[in-house]
Amino acid sequence: MSFLLGLTGSIGMGKSTTAKLFAEMGCAVWDADAAVHRLYAPGGAAVAPMQAAFPDAIVDGAVSRDALRGVIQADPSALKEIEQIVHPLVGQDREQFKAETDADILVFDVPLMFETGGNAAMDAVACVSVSADIQQERVLARGTMSLEQFEQIRAKQMPNDEKCERSDFVIVTDTLDHARQQVQAVVEQIRAGLNDA
Incomplete structure (x- = not known):
């Protein structure tokens, strides 16, 4: 039986990068987008x-x-x-x-995991998180939307603090190395649990 891990996080939090890190660790990733x-x-x-x-x-x-x-x-x-x-x-x-x-761990990359109730079908949920300043900086650096558009999207999403509170794991994506260490720790913890089962 595979372990089902939901991966969520608001816009600009580094979810796509984090999904790639899970794939590098041998997890299979399904991306809703x-x-x-x-x-x-x-x-x-x-x-x-x-x-x-x-x-x-x-x-x-x-x-x-x-x-x-x-x-x-x-x-x-x-x-x-x-x-x-x-x-x-x-x-x-x-x-x-x-x-x-x-794969032993299936990662489901779903931006609106909590908003749509998708978390109920998961064994655990990991939320990517970063400060609001870095989030805004990242989104605007893409050059694909205005500050106003970004704020509209952010307003529709569940507040980051609430997502983090409801998640089993929080992965802080301030740097790639830091994110990679945390992904590795999450994967090791899940695999240890699977081996004990």
Whole structure:
């Protein structure tokens, strides 16, 4: 039986980098955002149902995230319908990953783990964390969003302190070496428990 570890954290906290560190330690990583990209790509499972519900969101045979944002801005209630189409497909993708993967630790990289109640299906949850100043600096350094957009996203996410309190492990991502040491400690602790079981 594999150990199911949820990996969460707010925008700019270093979750993608931390997921790679878990992969380096021999864990299998499932990424919720990557799953959505697969579903939205040409031939992806979400394309046909999205085309039926929101034909304007399809560009070149794929679901366009930009076009979807336009749909949601025009009609905020569309978000619920989009989620009803996409969430079950993401769930199927996750189950397929679990069925096809034989690693001892499966890491589920889900930004809104607590917000969506996904933590209930995990054996433990690790939250990545860093100071609010570093978080803001990292996000703005990407050059993909304004301070206002960043603050809107952060306002929709559960406060970092609360995520950390609800998690079994907190990984501080102030430096890569520090994060790597903590990931190694988490993996060793989980593997020790698996060996004792």
